[in-house]
Amino acid sequence: MEFLASLLPASLSTHAPAIVVVAPLLMAAVAAVMPNGRLGWGVTVLAVVFSALMAVSIIVDVQTGGVVSYAMGGWAPPAGIEFRIDGLNAVLLLVIAVLGILSVIYALPSVADEIAENRQALFYAAFLVCFAGLVGVATTGDAFNMFVFLEISSISTYVLVGMGADKDRRALTAAYNYLILGTIGATFFVIGVGFLYMATGTLNMADMASRLPDISDSRVVQAAFAFIIVGLGLKAAMFPLHLWLPNAYAYAPNFVTSFLASTATKVAFYTLVRFLFDVFWPEAPFVEVSFLWVFAILGIIGMIVASVQAVFQDDARRLLAFSSVGQVGYMMLGLGMGTAAGVSASMLHLVNHAMMKGALFMALGAFAIRFGIRRISDLNGFSRSMPFTSVAFTIGGLSLVGVPMTVGFWSKWYLGVAALENGWWWAVAALILSSLIALAYVARMLAAIWVAEPHHDRTGAIAHARAPWLMLAPMWILAFANIWFFFQPDFLISMANAAAEAAFAGATR
Numbered sequence: 001m002e003f004l005a006s007l008l009p010a011s012l013s014t015h016a017p018a019i020v021v022v023a024p025l026l027m028a029a030v031a032a033v034m035p036n037g038r039l040g041w042g043v044t045v046l047a048v049v050f051s052a053l054m055a056v057s058i059i060v061d062v063q064t065g066g067v068v069s070y071a072m073g074g075w076a077p078p079a080g081i082e083f084r085i086d087g088l089n090a091v092l093l094l095v096i097a098v099l100g101i102l103s104v105i106y107a108l109p110s111v112a113d114e115i116a117e118n119r120q121a122l123f124y125a126a127f128l129v130c131f132a133g134l135v136g137v138a139t140t141g142d143a144f145n146m147f148v149f150l151e152i153s154s155i156s157t158y159v160l161v162g163m164g165a166d167k168d169r170r171a172l173t174a175a176y177n178y179l180i181l182g183t184i185g186a187t188f189f190v191i192g193v194g195f196l197y198m199a200t201g202t203l204n205m206a207d208m209a210s211r212l213p214d215i216s217d218s219r220v221v222q223a224a225f226a227f228i229i230v231g232l233g234l235k236a237a238m239f240p241l242h243l244w245l246p247n248a249y250a251y252a253p254n255f256v257t258s259f260l261a262s263t264a265t266k267v268a269f270y271t272l273v274r275f276l277f278d279v280f281w282p283e284a285p286f287v288e289v290s291f292l293w294v295f296a297i298l299g300i301i302g303m304i305v306a307s308v309q310a311v312f313q314d315d316a317r318r319l320l321a322f323s324s325v326g327q328v329g330y331m332m333l334g335l336g337m338g339t340a341a342g343v344s345a346s347m348l349h350l351v352n353h354a355m356m357k358g359a360l361f362m363a364l365g366a367f368a369i370r371f372g373i374r375r376i377s378d379l380n381g382f383s384r385s386m387p388f389t390s391v392a393f394t395i396g397g398l399s400l401v402g403v404p405m406t407v408g409f410w411s412k413w414y415l416g417v418a419a420l421e422n423g424w425w426w427a428v429a430a431l432i433l434s435s436l437i438a439l440a441y442v443a444r445m446l447a448a449i450w451v452a453e454p455h456h457d458r459t460g461a462i463a464h465a466r467a468p469w470l471m472l473a474p475m476w477i478l479a480f481a482n483i484w485f486f487f488q489p490d491f492l493i494s495m496a497n498a499a500a501e502a503a504f505a506g507a508t509r
Contacts, residue, residue: 013057017070017083020054020093021136021149023047028128037120041108044124048104048131052097055135062090063498069141077141078204084141086505087498088278091347092138092270094495095354096263100131102474103259106362109468110255113369114167123163127259130156137267143193143279144203146271147186150235153267154182157260161252174247181234181244189231195224196279209279222286228275229290236268238295238332239302242325249321254365257317261324262358266350269331273343277503282338296336300430302329307437311444314375319441320360323400326434327353333427334415341418344493344500349411351492352399355485356408359396359478363389366467366475376445381454389467390449392479397442399482402435407485410493 012019027047034040061068062085070083085093104127115123133153140146158179164171197203199220200211215221234241245265249257280287306325313319327349334346366389367373367382383390399406412431419427466472485492 012054013061015070016054016057016061017068017085017139018072020051020058021083021132021139023051023054024128024132024135028125028132031128032122032125034121034124037112037115037117037124038108040121040124041104041111044104044107044128047128048100051131051135052101055093055097058085058139059090059094062086078202078207081145082141082204082206083139084206085139087495087502088274088347089138089270091351091495091499092266093135095266095351096131096134096138099259099262099354099358102358102477103255103262106258106365106471106474107255108470110365110369110471111253114253114255115163116166119163123160126156126159126163127256129153130160134263134267137271141205142203143196143205143208144190146205147190147193150189150268150271151186153264154186154235157256157264158182160256160260161248164252164256167253168251170247171251174251178244178248181241185231185234185241187231188227188234192224192227192231195220195227199224205274205279209281212280216284225280225286225290229272229294232268232272232275235265236272237265237325237328239298239306239325239329242302242306242328245325246318246321249324249361250315250318254361254368258358258361258365261320261361262354265324265328266354269328269335269346269350273335273346273503276335277343282504288338291336291338294336295332296424296427299329299332299334299336300427302326302332303430303434304329304437307434307441310441311437313441314377316364316374316376316379316445317361319376319445320357320364323438323441324353324357326438327357327400329434330411330415330431333430334418337418337422337424337427339418339422340497340500340504341414341421343503344496345411345414345418347499348414348492348496351496352407352411352482352485355478355481356396356399356406359392359475359482360400362471362475362478363393363396366471367393369467369471376448377452379445379448380452381449383450384454386466388472389475392475393449394446395479395482397446401438401442405483405486407482407489407492409486410489414493414496 024047027043031040031043034043058068068085071077072081111120130153133149136149137146140149158175161178162172162175196208199215199218200208202208237245303326306322310319310322330349331346334342399408402408402412416428416431
């Protein structure tokens with residue numbers, strides 16, 4: 001990353017925290033007026049790659065300097081708007097940048113297959129707005145602007161999900177439900193931010209954090225905490241606030257599902273961590289009690305109940321959507337431990353889940369573009385019809401279970417270690433149980449792919465196909481990463497540890 005950062009002019013690097021958000025927003029307008037989808041895709045690739053380079057520059061500065069603070073318009077915080085990046089949001093910024101590039105490469109054949117030609121340029125413009133919103137959440141140090149960026153990403157996401165109606169009209173209902181529940185979550189969140197502003201007189205999160213200890217007994221502060229937890233819990237698909245997610249993932253265009261599954265809930269989870277540790281603080285009684293009785297308990301229930309629901313799904317993407325709810329439960333469990341080890345394990349799983357679920361949904365999209373699959377039974381014999389895609393899907397599935405030789409193993413290992421350090425043997429038992437249930441639903445899909453009788457064409461021969469290389473390349477990069485980072489986990493573990501250290505540094509009063 002240092003090499004890539006060194007290629008950028010100093011003038012760009014200095015303003016990278018602003019450019020990383022502004023560039024995709026400006027290029028969204030350019031993409032929208034492109035005469036066809038291919039040109040819109042080209043503009044999107046340029047915008048995302050350029051923004052990712054800015055993100056790399058920021059991450060390198062964080063690794064060398066600790067905290068990057070950028071004052072918009074030269075107005076110093078807390079009076080002005082601040083972009084602030086430390087070890088905690090550097091992890092999220094890296095995930096969004098990498099998955100953004102891989103997803104947009106994957107997009108060209110996928111979008112051409114699912115979106116009408118006259119709407120493809122607008123589709124890419126909406127994606128760039130969504131991408132800018134997610135990056136904005138990952139960089140802002142202002143509580144109200146965090147709400148603004150969350151809504152920028154959410155509103156564009158509703159559009160992206162709804163555009164899946166070209167293939168399945170149920171996408172419209174899914175987008176509408178997502179809109180309603182997302183708006184409720186946003187309303188709760190902004191009310192909480194409003195209460196904090198009323199109590200502290202500031203919107204800068206660092207300034208807000210310095211004032212809150214003196215008024216920790218205020219009912220206004222405690223009400224703000226409750227509203228923010230509910231709002232962000234809904235955005236993160238925390239059980240039982242996850243009802244928008246299964247249909248949104250199942251009926252959105254394949255490209256949208258693969259990108260959202262890798263980034264959207266992770267952004268909301270990061271925001272939750274940021275408020276718990278950097279605005280509020282873990283020693284506050286109302287925060288301390290929430291770790292066990294809200295995040296840990298609901299996380300475990302979500303891990304098990306959502307995984308059981310996944311077992312009984314017939315739609316392959318809907319199965320993986322319920323799996324995502326269960327995986328959010330793992331992150332909530334780590335957060336609920338309230339320790340550096342627990343937060344580190346959660347952030348590690350955030351990154352690992354982005355890789356495994358990205359590979360899985362990309363593989364399903366590759367299957368769909370050739371055979372139009374939706375149901376698990378449609379996967380029968382795909383190991384002989386599309387062997388390269390089948391192997392990538394298998395790697396992602398095994399990583400989801402946490403099988404050794406895949407990166408998913410480290411997620412569950414460190415979550416288990418953190419739980420034992422807390423003396424939570426029951427949490428370890430829940431981890432094992434949920435992993436066994438995950439094995440059951442992953443085994444259903446793998447049995448269909450590798451054991452079941454393959455589909456035949458009209459001549460009686462096995463139907464063969466290969467996905468476009470623009471879909472295969474990012475899918476295999478993620479599949480390979482699931483294996484590579486099992487053997488070379490130090491980079492991911494160090495970033496997760498740095499994220500936990502930054503969270504607890506913010507918690508120190």
